[in-house]
Amino acid sequence: MSLSARWRRIGAAVLCAVIGAVAAPSVAADAALLDFTPDEVRRILQHGPWPPPSAHDAGNARAADPQAIDLGRRLFFDRRLSVDGTMSCASCHAPAQAFADGRARSLGRVALDRNAPSLWNAVHERWYGWDGAADSIWSQSIRPLLDAREMAGSAAHVATAVAGDRELACRYTRAFGRDPATNDPERTLVDAAKAIGAFVGTLVSGRTPFDAFRDALASGDRQAAARYPLDAQRGLRLFVGRGRCTTCHVGPMFTHGEFGDIGLPFFVRPGEVDPGRHGGILALRASAFNLLSRHSDAAGGDATLKTRHIEPQHRNFGEFKVPSLRNVAETAPYMHDGQLATLDAVLGHYVDLNLDRLHADGEQILQPLRIDAGERADMVAFLKTLSDRQARGWQAPAETPCRIEATSGAQGQKGAASSLVRR
């Protein structure tokens, strides 16, 4: 090759490199986005938008009341609601643990049988507890308050705790227009639970890297979509495709809100079985605090449909609630009793699924998950993108002392209770 030809070749190479460098951003961006099919995109979009339309605790007339929310927040962290002042709701639902507790099985006054679920986005669930024994957040709140293994309180104890503290009593009166000192204790218990339900109903987690990706796909913004990590994209493709995870982990909450049997052992201890959903339905029906009870503010209508029409079936044995996967990376360990320590272990359960261990009557929903080690890592990467970065960072707002002022003027002062002004 002559010297001039060599320089021409070098010049051409440099020119190509310059052109390539200028073009690189769009080319690289497109290259970093998998070629999702229209059907895959449709399935991905079904997992949003986030946040969903606002919702409120069912059968709870105070669910949207700022006064009740304020009271509920205080009660949630107040250990005096437990019989010996050692436990509060936050003992098992700690903000720094994404409103769970990081244990396989929670610790009450004794070791308990189940894992504490995160309370993030509880308001968007249909049933509460791994067995769905409660149909509202407020009714679910009553159970640990009274359970001898947990806070071991009573209606009288809760009523005394509320009435005996100036701030609590003031906030109670402000929220419910009644003096807790003269209330029927069960009334105060239910009101306290509704206040807690109102507060927990405000715990809606923020947007995640997945949500940004999902919305970028929806708007056709390929550059924005390409910022989503490739391993998460691959994991997502498996999630909505070959993994068939969306059979149960569907919609913006990544759960259909019902129950399923995935072949997990359901012995609590040798000789004792956790009845799961079957026991939950029976407990729900027997509850004095369900949405059909006199304590419910639901008064019929759509809110009570689920409770009116639920029916125990034999296949409910061995079924536990399908949890939301939002913030799943923040709430290890996993399953109703925390028997799986990591997300990788969860995937391993589905890979090694023993169909003979499925308890339900001939159901054919699950098949062993056929993925290799790399695909397994990709799915974990995807699941990690379902976390709100603030899931462990909830902070209580600043509070001011409670004040109740009497009305004056045209309405006059008709009496302490009727003259209360909410602040």
Next chain:
Amino acid sequence: MRLLLAGAVVAAIAWPVGAAADCGEALPAASRVRIAHGATTLVFAPRPAPLAIGRHFALDVVVCAAAGGSPRTLARVDADMPAHRHGMNYRPTIRALGGEHYAVDGLMFHMPGRWRFMFDLGSGADLVRLMHEVDVE
């Protein structure tokens, strides 16, 4: 799940039946489904429509007979997912509204996929089961 009782006849999806062509005409045209078998026609429409995963819905149902005949009574409504071999988690209830009209409350499809409605009409040896499959995503 037991599908057939003695004397029951299973019918597949829909073709127009001239004698009951106006059956269920008052139901919303965009969402109503017509099922027929012999002299019996059943028309239903979900409420709200369209069907959505994880949302309770009702069915408005009209049962018609051929001219001169008496329509069978709607005795039972249920649904399952044939591929998964499981049913709904909720038991629907039927309200007879008079004449040929019924409201069925409390249904929910909790999983995406193919669901199968089952409508049992009549009883005993006169029982007829009409079915209709629908894909819900």
